[in-house]
Amino acid sequence: MKIDSDxxxxxxxxxxxxxxxxxxxxxxxxxxxxxKKTLSDRTExxxxxxxxxxxxxxxxxxxxxxxxxxxxxxxxIKHVMSGVDPQGCQVFSFKQPSQEELEHDFLWRTTRCxxxxxRIGIFNRSYYEEVLVVRVHPELLRNEGFPDEALDDKxxxxxxxxxxxxxxxxxxxxxxxxxxxxxxxxxxxQRKRFLARIDEPDKNWKFSKADLEERERWRDYMKAYEACLxxxxxxxxxxxxxxxxxxxxARLIISRIIxxxxxxxxxxxxxxxxxxxxxxxxxxxxxxxx
Numbered sequence: 185m186k187i188d189s190d191x192x193x194x195x196x197x198x199x200x201x202x203x204x205x206x207x208x209x210x211x212x213x214x215x216x217x218x219x220k221k222t223l224s225d226r227t228e229x230x231x232x233x234x235x236x237x238x239x240x241x242x243x244x245x246x247x248x249x250x251x252x253x254x255x256x257x258x259x260x261i262k263h264v265m266s267g268v269d270p271q272g273c274q275v276f277s278f279k280q281p282s283q284e285e286l287e288h289d290f291l292w293r294t295t296r297c298x299x300x301x302x303r304i305g306i307f308n309r310s311y312y313e314e315v316l317v318v319r320v321h322p323e324l325l326r327n328e329g330f331p332d333e334a335l336d337d338k339x340x341x342x343x344x345x346x347x348x349x350x351x352x353x354x355x356x357x358x359x360x361x362x363x364x365x366x367x368x369x370x371x372x373x374q375r376k377r378f379l380a381r382i383d384e385p386d387k388n389w390k391f392s393k394a395d396l397e398e399r400e401r402w403r404d405y406m407k408a409y410e411a412c413l414x415x416x417x418x419x420x421x422x423x424x425x426x427x428x429x430x431x432x433x434a435r436l437i438i439s440r441i442i443x444x445x446x447x448x449x450x451x452x453x454x455x456x457x458x459x460x461x462x463x464x465x466x467x468x469x470x471x472x473x474x
């Protein structure tokens with residue numbers, strides 16, 4: 185089956201209900217052999233396109249991954265980007281902000297990590313945490329030191345969405361292509377993955393009481409994600425809702441979207457002038473004789 189990226193894209197201005205978006209779809213692979221072959225082919229294709237991105241040096245690409253705990257963000261990044269040259273790719277994971285970061289505006293700590301032209305930047309969580317986790321936990325917002333007038337619940341989220349849209353529009357105008365993935369996991373599948381983290385000793389470090397406490401706020405998180413995706417998916421910086429209950433299928437979908445994005449960019453290898461080609465010819469003769 186062919187993957188159509190548009191099937192997972194959130195249209196600009198469309199209010200979404202995540203209950204209507206599947207967490208699992210019919211697999212795009214019929215066997216493990218086919219899966220490995222497809223991923224291998226896409227890894228090679230992605231490597232070629234990343235080399236072209238680097239050589240052309242006209243665009244930057246920013247991939248943002250968001251999702252509930254155990255949605256598979258880490259493994260998706262690891263497997264999908266396995267063939268990319270580390271020199272052309274930068275991965276940043278954003279956890280709890282430091283005190284220094286809290287002293288700045290909420291976009292500051294991530295804008296410092298934006299990719300330069302020719303490179304792919306990956307944000308494992310991002311500035312979107314400030315309209316997701318912080319919205320579910322308003323006490324975090326109160327502890328950030330803002331004046332009372334800046335904490336009006338009727339306007340703060342609207343204003344933050346606007347700041348995000350403005351940032352992403354600015355980046356797009358300056359040749360940074362942004363693609364945002366929400367790994368859409370079911371609550372039942374999260375339960376299974378949490379149990380595996382408890383039952384398998386090698387995964388014990390991944391689970392704590394805090395994970396269970398966050399799970400209790402599932403409904404609040406879904407509402408926060410719905411509001412966020414609806415307000416910040418744009419034509420130039422779209423959100424894709426990726427069914428995440430099947431990790432392998434999710435990787436196929438993500439890789440297809442990334443490839444389609446890179447192919448949409450107008451890239452070409454730098455052209456060599458006639459004078460430079462002549463010089464290369466002379467250098468080749470000298471090298472052949474040495």
